[in-house]
Amino acid sequence: MKVLVGGIYHESHSFSNVLTDLESFRDVLFLEGRDSIDQLRSTTSEMAGFIKGLEECGFEMVPTLWAWGLSTAPVEAKTLDLFISIVQRAIEEAGEIDGILFALHGAMVAEQALDGDGYILSKFREFVGQDIPIVVTLDFHANISELMVEKADAIVGYDTYPHVDQVERGFEAADLLVRTVQGEIKPVMVIEKPTMVVVPNVQLTDKEPMKQLISLAHETETEPGVLSVTVAGGFAYSDVPEIGPSIVVVTHNDRAAAVMHARNISNRFESLREEFTPQLSGVSDAVARAVESGNHPVILADVGDNIGAGTPGDSTFILRELLEQKTESAVVIIADPEAVSLSIAAGVGQTVSLVVGGKTDRFHGDPVELTATVRLISDGVFRNRGHMRDGIVEDMGRTAVVESDGIKIVLTEKKMPPWNLEQLRSVGIAPEHEKIIVLKSAVAFRAAYELIAGEIIEVNSPGLSSVDLTQFEYRNIRSGMFPSDEAETT
């Protein structure tokens, strides 16, 4: 048996001004052909799960591509068409295939289609016809559509946020595909969409209210005939009709049971509306609390500039407040290639005048003028350790650590989500020994930093990933969505 495998993964921020082209994927991860299997075999990716599941059954793999980008603006039309053409060519060259096993994100917006993932699956269906099974994995932030459900035979979404179950979900998807190809099961899939939008901060799967929904999904998976249940939180910054959470239930040939279970979970979801309203601290209060705290390090989560959600990583609201409140010791990471160049030109040990951050767009504060001493210069390349992207080499571009009034500012050429402690360790900063660390992330940082944090404070900072959705002009969402813009500042 021959199964086509690959992945095209992009979470698109409709209000970002950062172009998403082929280079954006090459900058993060773009593998073609055999490389897409060999290089991912021992990583924490869905592909590692696909490989394990298919090899155990002696199935042959037909490689295509693995394109993984950071969250930025909707994907350029010709880039998505190129990715799809790589898959089409692989299908033609393989002659006959028995199935498709593919990793998508589920919140891709493309220039040619608001529902980018639905578009991809429609093309795959066109290439292989109705009889070849297609099983896909989706990110927890997928805005799952009717079209995706129609074009795929089964969808398996992550159960975790922060995301740590890519390998297991890849394996689960492989198992469903193998059993479908062997005629053992006949997947039937339905979707329900609660009428609401949920921001990332209240989507943690090991905390309420999401925790009980994931538990309910797992309980439902033990019901007779149920093959897989997905609860997806959705991505609040994609301006698309399918925005928001989804419940997907896959059964063995039992539509009525699938509908019943999906409605049951969807009803529970909607009953938790109030609990899904975020409660965050204002910037000034958060900094004051961090300064007073005796539990170090205090993590200040810069929720409005959550790089993983498509922001520029150069917000200055918290940095400015730290300087104004005369904080004596803190670490802030800011993406600012211009400041990096100036610092490198000055050299280690030298004093430099900088204008830092706030340069990409109007959402992330004004640049901050400061005088700093250059402490360290690095190539910005490091290898992750621990369960978040373990083993993957990251490149944040040339990097300079400068210090101003006790505040260490890690200036990077490229923005890099704070997924792993090795990011700071690679530039000589031991995160466990710091007093305050500002991280441009809403939730994903927890996989690494919860282990060492004395205290975590989520900051209601402005920005492209703010919990205040009223700052965005949505044009495409369906009417009657629960306004999750009622974030309270406490």
Ligand SMILES: [Zn+2]
């Ligand atoms: Zn996600």
